[in-house]
Amino acid sequence: MVILVFILCSFLLFIVPNKLKPYFNILLIVALVAWSSFYAIQVLLSGVSFSEILPVTFWGHSIELIIDPLSAFFICVINFTVLTGSLFSIEYMKMYGHKSSIELSIHYFSFFILHLSMILVTMIHQGIAFLVVWELMAVSSFMLVIFENEKCSVLRAGINYLIQMHIGALFLISAFILLHLKTGSFDFEALKLYFSQNVNIPIFLLFFVGFGIKAGFMPFHTWLPHAHPAAPTHVSAVMSGVMIKLGIYGILRVTMFLQADLLWIGVVVLLISLLSGVGGVACAIIQHDLKKLLAYHSIENIGIIGIGMGIGIIGIALQFPVVAFLGFAGCLLHVLNHSLFKSLLFYGSGIVYMKTHTRNIEYLGGLIKKIPLTALLFLIASLAICGLPPFNGFVSEFLIYNGIIDGLAGQEIWIKVLMLISLAGLVLIGGLAIFCFTKAFSVVFLGNSRKSDISFITEAKWYTTAPLVIIALCILFIGLFPQIAILPVSFVVNSQFANIMTSPEAYGNLPLIQNVGIAGMVFIGIILLILVLRMVITRHAPKEYADTWGCAYNGRIVNGQYTASSFAENFSTIAQPILNQKTNYKPIDREDIFPKQRGFETESEDMVEQKIYSKFIRSVNWIFSKMAIIQTGNTQHYILYAFLMIILLLILTVLTII
Amino acid sequence: MTTLLIIIFIITLFYSAISGRMFTLINLLMIQGFLLFGVALIELRELNLLNLILILLETLIFKAILVPFLLKRTIRQNNIKREVEPYMSGINSLLIVSVLIVLSFILTFSLQDTFHKIIYFTAAFSAINTGLFLIMSRKKIITHLIGYIILENGIVLLSFSVGNEMPMIVNAGILLDILVSVLLFGFFLSKIKDISKDFEITKLSKLKD
């Protein structure tokens, strides 16, 4: 009943004057957050799943909202990020003062509907209602993405996003129909009956592709690098922080009911996530647009989550309860961690965009001198995303690593080799992430500003950086006290994946995580110790300030600095065939006496998108243009078509083909 | 007796295929009108009087006299060039029409309907096919009209073979519709005049994708 009230008062947004719109929006979101997380936390603590029947009947079925531990966990993740997103949007939306009031109200309205539909997606188990809310989420996020619609690239990205979401929904529709054909009901619970009777792989693949398109696994990720840079920052933070995770939620929901041939499914999930992990981060390295870089990193982190899930499924298949527990726990914890540091990174890039109005990192630089707090927060988030020790990224990757290492003890040889490949893949992802984020952080924040004039930039308002600081504190908290963060995750895993025999070792690794926390604290202690040591020793030593050593060039080096593309150049030469980086530069030919001004620019298209998607669409367009001969404008032809159609159908009937 | 008339009807179809000039086509229409009137007179004797008069009225007055007169008047008024410019030579169109007539023979035999005389069916189907062929193979819009009327003659022949199931009002409605459609064609022909003076169909193909 409360949800209907929410929907009604969300319509009030259209009437509220422009000035009050952001605050009214936050009021609505805080109310929804309070309502949903009250039940979610109750479920997480008590363990009994909460269910409520909605009064409105929908196509004859009454909709039932069920919050079980898995959806409770996801609700908390969603609520936290959407809350910080709406707080961040107050100052960010001031940049769009010129927008008309109806555009602003549509924006806030679809932001609230996005939040509501994400909550409902985790709550509804009935098939048709689930699909309705699923595509409602796609439509509302589409309206948010095309907010800055004066740029045509934004429009193209938005439409591309909407169509891919629709294709994903078509996969889900066909999966639910197949389910309905065999078991007569659309619910997720009917999957248990379905999986016990017939082959699991085909319908799982349909579900996996349908949810994978939303999650952004490699082969279907092409909408992500276009949609996120197009959307305003707080929207892309919510989208890549949380909305992608609902794809993972869907896949987890389906894997809970899997009964047969789990091994092959686990292998498929593992390989696809390895591909998307390594591919995502490799493409991220050569990006120049900060948000596109972060979007590719979402694909990489989805890959890591997928690896955790693959390991978990293989663990269940081979009856290794510890490996299964570690895999799924790592996967769920990384969902939480990624939503934290990814939204922090997007907010940081949002503040950079707000201040410098450009996202191309080649023009930025030296921002730490002007906005030190944002730079520090961006640093913490990029350390966390690379999975470096004292922060939360390391904890979840640590769980997945342990899962892989314990998985190495599998019987067959090819399982050991598979575990080795996934270990190498995960390490490679970590190394590439470090390579990419050192580039991103140092080019944007350190050194001198390359092209844009940053002299008058000031720190963002307190109420914008406040949510960022809270997120950074959470990142640090999970990093240093992981055993508290692991409690809800392990509770969810043990209650949802009942076929993981809740063996004692499964609970054995809780103290294991504590050591990581202690090690992190010791690490920070050592750093502080050394800093104090340095202060004490060099207390009297003179300190001078001079220009950076420039090999006898003593002016201020501005465009002599190392740019992002040169930083990434030695990696892109190695990975040239995969990344097909194009450099467009017109060389000066010999007899050109007064050559005009030249520019050097590298740009990279997405290999997967180029080779598979655009080629497919171009060929279909070509075929269509060849087939478009019917509408010739001549009356005789129109009558000829009817006559030929009758003759054709008559022949077919006589030859009994029809 | 009716089979004789129908055979003459089929012969007029052959002549319509090879006719090069507009006026011969219109005369053929007149002949077909009279033939239909004859068939109706002989065939439908047991109908009630009112229905019979209506049908006779329709075939004699409408098809034999009124339409050919209207067509000739429009041709003279808008001094349209008299030739019928077909896409293909006379011989080819004759071949095609005969193939069509053979096809309609085969079609009627395969329908093995014992209740009705086969000759009606073949004449009706061949008239329909030749009407369509005339529409599709001639450039002039007037010949499209003539082709349409030959098609209508085929349908009328078919409805004779049905006998008297159709109530009188329905026949009246059908005749009314055909009359109105021919009137509308005439009305719009005058409008088309300013697009293509000699009513070429090729001028009427701007609306295309």
Place this chain on the structure above:
Amino acid sequence: MILAYFILTIITVLLVLLKHKVVHYIAMSVFTIGQLLLNVYLGMGGKPGFEDYFKVDSLGLIFLTLLSVVSITTIIQSFIYLSKRKDSIAHKSYYFASMVVFIASMSGVFISDHIGVMWIFAETTSLSIALLIYHERTSEAIEATWKYIFVSTIGLSFSFIGILLLDISISGVNASMFTFSELQGLFINTQNILMLQLSFLLIVIGFSVKMGVFPLHTVCIDAHSVAPSPVSAMVSTSLMNVGFVAIFRFFTLLSHSPVAGWMSHVLIILGGVSILVAAIYMVKVKNIKRLIAYSSVENMGLVALAIGVGGIAWFAAIFHLIIHTLVKSGIFYQIGQIIRFYKTKKVYYLGKYFSVNPIGAVVIILAFIMLSGIPPSGFFFSEFMLFSAMFKGDYIVIAVIVMLLLCFIIYTIAKYFFKILFGNINPDLLEKGEKISKWETIPQLILLLGALYISIAPPPFLSELIQDALITLPK
């Protein structure tokens, strides 16, 4: 009651021809009231009179109510449309006269039971629409009108041949009246299958000009792109419903006969090919009205597919049509407004409509969501039912191809609609457009919100009405 209705139409036609502005308003409002009265009376189960020619079954009732709803909004929009144009008073009176005849003949088709009578009304619809399409007196208008009348009369004569063959095939059995209700059970054990197949084939190909399905849809596209927008709204919704009702009635007639399996295959082929044709041309077409005409052809292809597939897809077909009628008429009125503002139909010159007329833009966004089958729209549920019926009848390959084509179609619609809303064009095009009054979008909003309400919470009496429209079909 029917007699009173037709007398009313003749009187309004005569009144309207009196060439006086005020008389037009009075006559048209009297006619709409008469139409509503007829609808309500028949809805209450009243007898239409002339028992053996007219009978109201639930299928006819659904589409009659749809027709009256759309005709009310069309007449309102026509007044707005004509008030903005500088036509002579005579010109306007022809418009209203042929509009009245058009609406009357369409309601005639819905409630007629006798096959011949239905054919006559179908023929009068195509004749009465001639003047409506020709209203704008341009050379394209003449060409489109000529093509439309010529091809539709030939199409209808095809269907008349089909009806005659049907009549011949049952002439052995002594059926008193050649009506749908009497012939219902007669075809169960006919031996002469080829005759039935040929007659159904001719009927479907003949009525495809009305329903906008593959072979003869081409002239509908031209008629749409030329006719004034209230007329093209009428054509693409109620005229296509006329085609659907005709074909559906013959389908139910023959659904018990041995030829039923063959019939569904024919309809599936026609439906599939028309979706393919719509997809091919939507990618290529540059004129906004032709785009929406092709989207009607695509929806009608889906409906034909649904009739062919059977099972729950029959329910989906009728539900799809109800939503399609409401949404498509709303879109066409809005497109008429856009064309009046930008004075061109080429999409290249349309843009920035969101800043020009926000409420109209909201209508366009709502219409896009409804058209593309994204959940709040009814198309999602009808397509869901259609696909589940196809999966059950193991037409899986066709279902996958149709899904792919639908994605292409949605992509093109999105590309055009959002180009109109947000695409940037040179600003001076915007200034010289005339001021748009907010009140014009009210009827469109009512139509769209009605469609939204029906799709989210389908009222029980509607689904009962559809259920008993399908009683005669084999379960």
Place this chain on the structure above:
Amino acid sequence: MIGVILILICALFFPGIIVFVKSRVTGRKGPGFFQPMKDIWRLLKKGNVYSKTSTIIFRLASPVYFASVIMAMLLLPMGDSPGIISFRGDFIFFAYALSLGKFFMIIGAMDTGSSFEGMGASREALYSMLIEPAFFILMASFGMLTGYSSFYEIYNSLYFDSSLTIFTGLLAVYVLIQIVMIENSRMPYDDPKTHLELTMVHEVMVLDNSGFDLGIIQFTSALKFVVFGSLMANFFITPEMPLWLSILVFIAVQIFFAALVGLLESFRARHKLRDNNQAILTLTPISILVFFSILLIITNQF
């Protein structure tokens, strides 16, 4: 606790031995063993010169780098006494702690805003990314062999009886040596004494450091040598060895390792920069070889 003290002691004389061996090989007398330590002590007391463009990140870089190596040191066991912190999967923490140190060194170098330091930073980032898989596969395969995944338990339950196990142990030692040479950018991959900034890797990154920071960095590179040296030493220390013998073996291994590094450096020329990538990448297949040989040991079909 003994391990930490031993490592600190060895770190004091380790660079001295390398310098001694290199000078002896080229016929020079060479400075005393503790000369590098004296330099570091001198640097620690000197003042700092900071560049105007560098910010707090630059000041944080070298302490974090130093702390990460100390952190790594705490994890290492010595014979039968485990490291101060040891838990299941601590070699993951070991590797990621080192890469945190490198992360800060890289952004510290980029902070100065000079093109030379940028070059060094990007090369350092690429090389560290290329060698990490090798280390992980090595430790994971030993974890698979022994069934445990923390340093102390792996080394405790390691025993080399058959010829294949000895061979894999030697191969592992070779891989560890190569990893250290890359980590500290010694001769085959980068020449510490070269002055041409365009071709340097590690040295050019620390170009702008001075005083206390430079001192810490030089001490950390020595410390890193000894840390990896203790990883190798633990191979030779068997659990039942008495304490004094294990200390002796440890110091002997460190000295032999230092001498080996000195010899390597004096006889090997530097790779071309482009060939460095392939050279480093060869380490991963070698560690995969170690993995397969261990696979053979486990399925005992050798």
